[in-house]
Amino acid sequence: MLWFISIRYFLSHKRQSLVCIAGVTISVMMFITMSSMMSGFTDKFIIETVESSGHITIHDEPRETRTQILRQAYPGVEGVLALEGIKPKDQVRKISNPTGLLMKLRRLPGIVAVAPMVTGDAIANYGTKTVNIEVLGVEPEQQTAVTTIGLKVVAGDFKRLKTAAQGIIIGRGVADVLGASLDDSISLNSSTGGRTIAKVVGIFDTGVTPIDYSRAYMLINNAQTLLDKKNIVNEIVLRTDDYQLAKGYATQIEDIAGYKTESWQESNANFLKIFKIQQIITYFITGALLVVAAFGVLNILIMAVLERVNDIAILKSFGLSRQDITVIYVMQGLVIGLIGSTLGLLLGKVAIESLRRLPIQMEGLVRAEGLLMSEHQSEYVVAFVASMVVVLLAAVYPARRAAKYDPVEVIRGAH
Amino acid sequence: MRIEAPVISRGVADDAATVTAGTEPLLRAQNVHRVLGSGETAAHILRGVDLSILPGEYVSIVGQSGSGKSTLLYLLGGLDRPSQQNPAGESFNPASRIFIDGKDTYELDEAALALLRNGKVGFVFQFHYLLKEFTAQENIALPMFKLGRLTRPAAMDRAAGLLEQFGLIDKAKRRANRLSGGEQQRVAIARALANEPAVLLADEPTGNLDRQNSERVAEIFDGLAARGQSIVMVTHDLNLARRARRMISMEDGRIVADNQLPARTV
Numbered sequence: 001m002l003w004f005i006s007i008r009y010f011l012s013h014k015r016q017s018l019v020c021i022a023g024v025t026i027s028v029m030m031f032i033t034m035s036s037m038m039s040g041f042t043d044k045f046i047i048e049t050v051e052s053s054g055h056i057t058i059h060d061e062p063r064e065t066r067t068q069i070l071r072q073a074y075p076g077v078e079g080v081l082a083l084e085g086i087k088p089k090d091q092v093r094k095i096s097n098p099t100g101l102l103m104k105l106r107r108l109p110g111i112v113a114v115a116p117m118v119t120g121d122a123i124a125n126y127g128t129k130t131v132n133i134e135v136l137g138v139e140p141e142q143q144t145a146v147t148t149i150g151l152k153v154v155a156g157d158f159k160r161l162k163t164a165a166q167g168i169i170i171g172r173g174v175a176d177v178l179g180a181s182l183d184d185s186i187s188l189n190s191s192t193g194g195r196t197i198a199k200v201v202g203i204f205d206t207g208v209t210p211i212d213y214s215r216a217y218m219l220i221n222n223a224q225t226l227l228d229k230k231n232i233v234n235e236i237v238l239r240t241d242d243y244q245l246a247k248g249y250a251t252q253i254e255d256i257a258g259y260k261t262e263s264w265q266e267s268n269a270n271f272l273k274i275f276k277i278q279q280i281i282t283y284f285i286t287g288a289l290l291v292v293a294a295f296g297v298l299n300i301l302i303m304a305v306l307e308r309v310n311d312i313a314i315l316k317s318f319g320l321s322r323q324d325i326t327v328i329y330v331m332q333g334l335v336i337g338l339i340g341s342t343l344g345l346l347l348g349k350v351a352i353e354s355l356r357r358l359p360i361q362m363e364g365l366v367r368a369e370g371l372l373m374s375e376h377q378s379e380y381v382v383a384f385v386a387s388m389v390v391v392l393l394a395a396v397y398p399a400r401r402a403a404k405y406d407p408v409e410v411i412r413g414a415h
Numbered sequence: 416m417r418i419e420a421p422v423i424s425r426g427v428a429d430d431a432a433t434v435t436a437g438t439e440p441l442l443r444a445q446n447v448h449r450v451l452g453s454g455e456t457a458a459h460i461l462r463g464v465d466l467s468i469l470p471g472e473y474v475s476i477v478g479q480s481g482s483g484k485s486t487l488l489y490l491l492g493g494l495d496r497p498s499q500q501n502p503a504g505e506s507f508n509p510a511s512r513i514f515i516d517g518k519d520t521y522e523l524d525e526a527a528l529a530l531l532r533n534g535k536v537g538f539v540f541q542f543h544y545l546l547k548e549f550t551a552q553e554n555i556a557l558p559m560f561k562l563g564r565l566t567r568p569a570a571m572d573r574a575a576g577l578l579e580q581f582g583l584i585d586k587a588k589r590r591a592n593r594l595s596g597g598e599q600q601r602v603a604i605a606r607a608l609a610n611e612p613a614v615l616l617a618d619e620p621t622g623n624l625d626r627q628n629s630e631r632v633a634e635i636f637d638g639l640a641a642r643g644q645s646i647v648m649v650t651h652d653l654n655l656a657r658r659a660r661r662m663i664s665m666e667d668g669r670i671v672a673d674n675q676l677p678a679r680t681v
Contacts, residue, residue, distance in 0.1 A: 001561055001563075012548040314546070316529065317538045318532065318557065318558040319530060
């Protein structure tokens with residue numbers, strides 16, 4: 001019976017009801033679309049970064065700065081003890097016994113693949129063009145097992161690192177800046193004085209600008225020579241069975257390896273923070289839209305209550321309780337919420353598919369053909385639940401106000 | 416056109432117009448007071464009314480405007496509650512109470528009182544207060560939907576039956592706001608009778624009608640009373656009031672006269 005009255009009231013003001021529904025629909029659609037856009041961008045960055053750099057990286061350094069020997073001898077003494085002009089002992093940074101560590105790591109549960117690496121900075125020259133690059137010395141088979149970099153090679157082949165003498169695979173951005181193409185020879189100078197001429201045997205494109213514009217891969221032996229790190233391995237990259245669990249694995253591995261071990265989450269913490277802030281801003285904007293829509297519902301339901309004061313009085317006179325009256329108006333909010341949210345989800349889906357097909361060239365932190373749209377079921381659920389909650393909350397005030405009318409006062413003409 | 420009063424089926428004898436002595440009152444007011452507002456602006460509308468309405472009685476309440484007759488009617492129907500303290504904050508002795516079919520309304524919460532109204536009381540007001548979004552038939556069926564004693568189709572059938580008895584069956588599917596004033600008031604009476612209430616409470620039922628429609632309503636009330644329907648009617652119209660079997664006069668929130676009237680041939 002309450003549904004019967006509620007629906008009839010809802011249908012009696014079609015225009016106002018449609019305005020309410022449109023408000024909810026638009027806000028839900030915007031929520032879905034903006035969330036999808038944000039997720040698409042974030043997902044692309046995370047996936048490409050993780051897949052091309054590995055899930056976990058062991059570095060050739062301890063996590064904590066080593067405590068000076070005098071501080072170890074006199075812990076907590078600050079006032080009397082003063083250490084000045086400390087010159088740290090020159091140390092060759094490396095991972096000791098990398099072969100043994102690699103074997104140990106391969107046996108760990110959850111670890112799918114491991115690869116040794118030597119890294120260092122160099123300057124690449126081609127003609128008059130110069131660019132700073134990070135050289136990654138790798139074993140091609142092992143590297144392609146821990147990362148998907150082999151699949152990202154758009155010209156040449158990752159395996160050619162093995163066959164070509166002094167081969168190098170550079171990022172698409174590096175190639176663009178240098179103006180170098182496949183099989184061109186570029187000159188490399190390391191910060192330690194090493195020099196070599198390397199042949200471009202491949203160009204990769206991960207779609208992540210910071211990687212494509214700074215990274216180059218060489219065979220590990222060649223990189224060790226260039227960087228003056230003979231027989232040195234200063235990083236070990238690992239692939240896990242689930243990249244989301246990398247943080248937990250990294251903590252365990254750090255205890256085993258004794259070196260600073262970073263998960264991809266830790267390595268990209270700054271970017272992840274930015275994404276989080278962007279996500280909050282997105283939720284804030286779309287949430288504000290939803291609140292505006294809810295005010296529309298509130299306003300129209302208040303008007304509906306004021307118009308039907310006599311009806312409320314008569315309904316009470318023949319036996320409807322305050323709760324019944326409340327339910328009648330909350331149900332109208334429920335109907336507005338259900339129709340508006342459902343339409344919003346459908347239109348959101350349509351908007352996502354349309355935007356995905358838009359031929360927009362994106363070049364920023366990530367590079368892509370067309371807008372990056374990503375869909376998560378949870379976002380649809382959040383949008384639906386949030387809109388329903390907000391609309392129902394907006395319906396509660398007019399409903400309670402309606403329920404409070406004293407039928408005697410109304411019949412006497414006080415309202 | 417003469418309108419038949421609807422047949423009511425609560426097992427009341429056809430000659431129920433005769434009120435049986437010793438029967439439990441259907442409605443009872445015990446030292447009823449009603450104070451509106453508070454402090455210096457408080458208005459003491461009812462000042463200790465004692466009254467019993469027996470099953471099958473046809474009672475009219477008359478009095479000048481402001482005498483408290485409508486207030487008493489709303490209290491008798493459980494639409495309002497009696498005040499428990501005077502403007503000075505002192506409790507009334509004996510307690511100010513209304514009993515509907517033996518139930519003390521003071522002890523019922525809002526929802527229980529609403530349910531009691533739904534099952535026992537039918538209200539007719541000066542203005543019809545029909546729900547304009549609903550048809551005449553649906554307006555009548557709404558109280559039955561709430562009571563839930565009948566299925567929806569059965570409730571709609573009964574609503575159609577009531578409309579037929581009131582000569583409005585051809586208007587059954589018409590929206591309430593498309594009916595004339597007299598038709599609307601007849602639909603309102605039919606709605607009040609929908610749940611076969613123990614008592615029909617009418618507040619100036621002809622106050623907004625022309626002479627012809629007033630007479631129709633009066634005839635309906637006469638017919639209902641003749642079939643044993645308990646009716647309490649508040650009116651300014653002395654001619655209408657004299658059609659009842661008992662007339663109560665009020666003045667300044669008190670009953671000043673309570674007279675049995677001679678039976679009238681319907």
